[in-house]
Amino acid sequence: MADLSTVEEFVPIQQKELLALLSTGVREDGRKFDEYRKVEIQTSIYEKANGSAMVKIGNTVAVAGVKAELGEPFPDTPNEGVLTVSLELLPHASPSFEPGPPDENAVEMSRIVDRGLRESKAIKTSELCVLPGKKVWVIYVDIYAMDHDGNIVDASGIAALAALLTAKIPEVKVEGEDVVLLESTKGIPMVERPVPVTVAKIGDYLVVDPSLSEENVADVRVTMTTLESGIVSSIQKSGSGTLEEPDVLKIYDLAYEKGKEIRSLLAKLG
Amino acid sequence: MADLSTVEEFVPIQQKELLALLSTGVREDGRKFDEYRKVEIQTSIYEKANGSAMVKIGNTVAVAGVKAELGEPFPDTPNEGVLTVSLELLPHASPSFEPGPPDENAVEMSRIVDRGLRESKAIKTSELCVLPGKKVWVIYVDIYAMDHDGNIVDASGIAALAALLTAKIPEVKVEGEDVVLLESTKGIPMVERPVPVTVAKIGDYLVVDPSLSEENVADVRVTMTTLESGIVSSIQKSGSGTLEEPDVLKIYDLAYEKGKEIRSLLAKLG
């Protein structure tokens, strides 16, 4: 909104300072516009979950826990497992988060992560069917934002992906209508690695992986989830600002590039 | 409460003016005491609903949508279909309506409409049974008050009735325990046309079909639902005022008379 003269006077002081800095090509924490913070991924941190991961992007921390349970399929997809993603913004993560049922921000972010996984067809849900029409694996992905220093959505999406990639579910034996859980385990059938990358627009500048102080002054954030092939499987503009038309492809290019880097980290999880 | 001297001073100024006008035999909008506003009924306005209707009473607008789904009967009526009526006061309809779960006014009005239909045995629920004890038609009537210029309850009740009268549900074929929905449709078995008519008491005057400004100053509203035969199948006094004993039959007579007029409009729906 920075080009609208009437709004000029409402630009908060921090934004002015940040813009001045950005005009010199530098970000507040010294990063380049297209530079992601250091990403750390730990997996299998909770033994009681089928899969789990903690992702740190700088000081931002998210964990994801995967629980798999046998349940009923949806009537319109009787031969497919079910994926359920939810995100809680823990009150630990920020003085501005309240405990309780998810607010619109938590709902939006969990739906971005969910869509990234679902629309990319990352999970071969047909292989999660145990007894057609009766028993399928229901995969719960519960994400916790634990420390909020900006860009929770990427941390959440990467944590969800890492937890899913390393999760183990029991093998089963079907005897008539009965399902027996075996001791042996197998992975969740993942055929894609959809990685969300968020770009913030501050004034006219696009910066990747915004920090908390950048988010606080950004006009808009856009999260794009891309696949190895270059396909984009989910886009979400968030925030009450605007984009120029050429921004769309610029953001795509940033998201795809950074997605590749993160995907290479995930490859090391084995 | 107008006859209680202690309350005199609390009578709002509008009520005084309205009473002065009523004492000359005229209503604020020029109607006679027993004159209903113009009623318009449109049906089959939403293709995805099994039945639908929009009713306008002057500037008051309500729509009703009927959805029929196969479901389980109640344990104590295993051979009867199920009727479920609910009413939402859309925030569109009035600056005083809040979005969200129905408040006591919406609950009361939907229960008046519900009782009018149910107690009159308007629907032959036994004909909605498909597989005794297992599958019956569940008929949802969802009513939306869209524009509130007084007397929402009549508009809602008439819309519900019009939607039910013109609804089409699939014919079914029962094969053992399986129910097959056919392409052909039939109507909902309606044997009565219960029409709610509301009368407001303002001071000592009874006026039919109150407008919003009349409702705002009325001591009491009474809704009576009558059938062609003259039977009254539901009564509800609403509002913190009182009635004299003779009012009951006076209101009945007004409700029955106006109910006949509205029933003749409904007859034209075919």
Add this chain to the structure above:
Amino acid sequence: MADLSTVEEFVPIQQKELLALLSTGVREDGRKFDEYRKVEIQTSIYEKANGSAMVKIGNTVAVAGVKAELGEPFPDTPNEGVLTVSLELLPHASPSFEPGPPDENAVEMSRIVDRGLRESKAIKTSELCVLPGKKVWVIYVDIYAMDHDGNIVDASGIAALAALLTAKIPEVKVEGEDVVLLESTKGIPMVERPVPVTVAKIGDYLVVDPSLSEENVADVRVTMTTLESGIVSSIQKSGSGTLEEPDVLKIYDLAYEKGKEIRSLLAKLG
């Protein structure tokens, strides 16, 4: 907290007066420290409940209603009946109680009563199994605190126990997969009589069965549920104060002694 000098000044005036009185060995209502108020128990007061009881402790009144319904067992205890205890602090009981879903105090108290019954294995839940894995008796104990003059938790626990001890549930005949309820009834299989007794700590004094004014100034309340054998089956410290180590056994001795007295009243119920 009375021994912490920094808090001294915050001790409310009533507590000071009460402490002065207690230092002379007397309680505000003339009772001795280890004296329980008069307990009255009436049972079978509601014909529609399977069991019911009203307990008065002085002016404190609680009622409990027991309803037994056939339902499904929990998956991990397929051969055992289900016990469900809940407590509502009726707004009748105190100007400080709000209507609506139970607050943390009501939840805590119902869980104390529940644990007293459950952990003592008072009910032989295996005898409440009707069709293993499919149908068991579900026993609902709904407790109402009706008048709050202190020590609701004991009144509630005793009322629950009295209602259970005198409840009658139908005998059943199992024919294949069908369960037929017979006209004849039997009692709920109770093998223990767990009685909760509450002791308040005010300053350094321990007083049994606190009145409302004692509760209002007490640092801590401790409820211990004991059995005839002397076994303690539930303890709960409540309130933001502290206990000294020796208090634990002192309270136990009070609770066991008073529990015996109350158990002898219950024995008279037959």
Add this chain to the structure above:
Amino acid sequence: MSESVVLITQDGVRLDGRRIDELRPVKMQVGVLKNCSGSAYIEQGKTKILVAVQGPREAHPKHIALPGRAILRTRYHMAPFSTDERKSPAPSRREVELSKVIREALEPALFLEEYPKTVIDVFIEVLQADAGTRSAGITAASIALAEAGIPMRDLVTAVAVGKVGGKVVLDLNEAEDEHGEADMPIAMMPSLNKITLLQLNGRLTRQELEEGVNLVKKGIKELYSLQKQALRARFSGAQVEV
């Protein structure tokens, strides 16, 4: 509403032995609770109800307060153990509606303008439900309000009439309510002869409607005198118990 049960004989004797115009046995007590402003307990047949009044007291949150008068709030609620099948404690739509019409039945009797900025709460708890709970609740609530010292134009007294086995009868019990043809609860300020609650579920002709309104007045007259008796007992200092 099947007629297979004979609810009333040719001679006008009902299942429980009552005549057409006969109330069920009624017991009322005022002042049964200590920690509220007013209270009453009523038994009408097997229906058992406990009512408490809290207030007038300061409105919370403050913004709900009205400058010129007290707010009356009512809560009609049924205990989980009050019905044949256990009732969920969450308020049903029926309870929401009844709370509203009961409030509107009591409000005309109260001089709410005497307590500006306050709230008066009336809590009606149905401990056992055997028909006629809203009317018995109103009857008890008005004497609980009187005990609380709220000035009133008149008591409010309520009872239902109904149609059973083709006849208009007074004060339905549960079997009559379930298998009968109509249920019409009415509340009045008896001395002022004003109706403050009027509802009907069921089917009545114009003539039955008229009959019903006449019959209900007999029941209300009897209940009114029991209300006054209960209040006298309370204020003459007689011992009362829940």
Add this chain to the structure above:
Amino acid sequence: MSESVVLITQDGVRLDGRRIDELRPVKMQVGVLKNCSGSAYIEQGKTKILVAVQGPREAHPKHIALPGRAILRTRYHMAPFSTDERKSPAPSRREVELSKVIREALEPALFLEEYPKTVIDVFIEVLQADAGTRSAGITAASIALAEAGIPMRDLVTAVAVGKVGGKVVLDLNEAEDEHGEADMPIAMMPSLNKITLLQLNGRLTRQELEEGVNLVKKGIKELYSLQKQALRARFSGAQVEV
């Protein structure tokens, strides 16, 4: 998203006979309700939506008010009878999300700073859902805001593009949405050429993304002129009806 249905022929003709770059039939009316500040009704194919604006009005509760500007609140909600299977009236997670992105699509167009301490409510009710409900809701909301007299930088206009049978097409209907490969709703301030909403569900290549953004502008241009026409009809005093 199975391809068993042929959604588009070799010649680029879609199931409902439309060309790739063709909107569904659109009908818009402004001022259809009397008891709100502004209102609009839109039909886009079988999608039918009613929008009302209430406000600017005093914020309730007061503590939510902002000293320097109005708060914009939006509610996107689907009627229970709007979908093939009855929708529960409780707001779904999808409705929560759409309410948020719609608010953020409208907000850049509004001079909210002209109404400090107030609230402006936009209520979007989907009466029949046949794809494209969020974009049609935005299109209608912005003309309802205009009718309410809220000053705006530009209207906001929205429509979806998608990928169906391998082709990028304009304004999906429900069958195309369900069986197609991608759905990308976009909102713009057309004169200012700024994007205010951008979402994608589905799978697109970089090139398809580019194509989509270009195609959407054609649809937005056409809808923009229909919006202006509807506003002119309203303010020229033409009779409008729901």
Add this chain to the structure above:
Amino acid sequence: MSESVVLITQDGVRLDGRRIDELRPVKMQVGVLKNCSGSAYIEQGKTKILVAVQGPREAHPKHIALPGRAILRTRYHMAPFSTDERKSPAPSRREVELSKVIREALEPALFLEEYPKTVIDVFIEVLQADAGTRSAGITAASIALAEAGIPMRDLVTAVAVGKVGGKVVLDLNEAEDEHGEADMPIAMMPSLNKITLLQLNGRLTRQELEEGVNLVKKGIKELYSLQKQALRARFSGAQVEV
């Protein structure tokens, strides 16, 4: 609570190899989060808990504030993935109760009167539950409060004793909790020798009760020294990580 599993041998060795009076392996870290006033992470056996303190900060809504002291709020909550079967994220009655007793266990240690009109929030999130979560939560919460700079009379330290295979033992794990005969969590201010939390589920004789209270002190002493060590590590500037 079946005895079919041998939870403890004749020699007093438990399933996991511990002695009767032995704690599980414990790991504590202070200052693991950046965007809160204080934080701590604890592992006790397989139990894993993250605690954050937010505040003292202004009370919202304002009317909950107390003029003479801070309000302490606690939230004990279990992650959906923390248990063998997925836990619904909605707070259970158990979580409501534990939040209350934990608050009452911490409150006696705090000089709340130093922060009038404010709120101090303690958020205890159980990431993996393997028995002893409330006591580990309290132990971690008190060092998080210390990191947040809230002045305290003493730390609060908690651990459970229980009865397993007929013996009173320290610090139950999940198998012992499930199959044992009793679980008695206790919190103390160790230097002041005062009990701030005391609960029992299960069956104990008078003598076992006495034994339990004695045994618990040994565990609390050890945990207390670990708490102080964790605080020293934090304030000596050592690097800590979640």
